Amino acid sequence: HDDQGGDQPLLTPVYEGTLLGLSGDPWVETSEVRAGNTLSGSFNVSFAGVDGVHPGTTVIQHDATAEDVVEALTRLPGVPAGTVAVSRSGPDPENGYVWTVSFLDDAERTWEKDLGDDFDFEIASTANLIGVDARAKIEVLREGTMKEIQLLNVTRGGGNDTKNDYFYLEFGGQITGKIFAASDPKTGECGDAVPxxxxxxxxxxxxxxxxxxxxxxxxxxxxxxxxxxxxxxxxxxxxxxxxxxxxxxxxxxxxxxxxxxxxxxxxxxxxxxxxxxxxxxxxxxxxxxxxxxxxxxxxxxxxxxxxxxxxxxxxxxxxxxxxxxxxxxxxxxxxx
Missing domain, CATH: 3.90.1160 (Baseplate Structural Protein Gp11; Chain: A, domain 3)
Known part of the structure; x- marks a missing residue:
């Protein structure tokens, strides 16, 4: 039955007093034509690294929780802690699960792709995944995108006092507060973030x-x-x-x-x-x-x-x- 997975016990016939025959005692017997399938074991996931120089594999159990998968993935070299989130659905009738992995922003912009970058995860091995025709696969649900970069260039025609010059930026009908052209009042220089x-x-x-x-x-x-x-x-x-x-x-x-x-x-x-x-x-x-x-x-x-x-x-x-x-x-x- 589609909704009853796994290897099931044999059905027990109940026929005494209800099954009639012309001669001898009639009987009913059941036998197993094909064993039901239940997944168990584990599989391996590999990752070549964002820059291709951090090869590694990690083991994921067939019924791993979402938290287990996060922990397994962040054990891989090149996957910083806090940069992946996982949700899980299942099990299906054969004890299979689906994990959805989201790649999060971090300070190092780990998952921000440039054109030509390829750092997909792959199934390295299913040798320890037990079950009839047991398989694991990875599908890309949505490709990441390359973020747009805009250059903001502020020039001044003349004079020496730049510390009081400011401007605003507008996007989608919203306007920022004052942005001083020399955002570091001590040095008068444009202010990048300083840790x-x-x-x-x-x-x-x-x-x-x-x-x-x-x-x-x-x-x-x-x-x-x-x-x-x-x-x-x-x-x-x-x-x-x-x-x-x-x-x-x-x-x-x-x-x-x-x-x-x-x-x-x-x-x-x-x-x-x-x-x-x-x-x-x-x-x-x-x-x-x-x-x-x-x-x-x-x-x-x-x-x-x-x-x-x-x-x-x-x-x-x-x-x-x-x-x-x-x-x-x-x-x-x-x-x-």
Missing amino acids: EVQRISSRTVDTTASGGDAAVSPRTTFRLGYGRETTGYIYAANGGDCSVAGAKIEAELEALDAFYEVDVASSATLGSHECDWDVTFSTTAGNLDELSISVSRDAAGPEDGPSSSAQAGDDTMTVATTTEGRTDIVQSELEA
């Missing part, structure tokens, strides 16, 4: 003369705050390897709702285990509020902060903005 950079620093006091030490304590821990959110605790010293805390800072900040992606560069002062971590907020536009910092020992006991500067013993940790973020004013007005 904010904040520096987290650990410093200590040399107390060797009084029986102490000259290095950041291995017990010093800190956590960062932004708005109402707070990261987990991070150890500052790590034997002088600043990259350990740098990786932790990056992971903890990206776990906050306020940020999608940050980049952390680490530098060390040899011997003292002092570190500087430069945090670039690469996907958060504009001039941001400064992170706050709280410091303690072993993530327990008394905690100093939250503030721009906090201490634990003779160790001090600070946060300072080294580059103020700036929003591209044209982009902001058009997106409004």
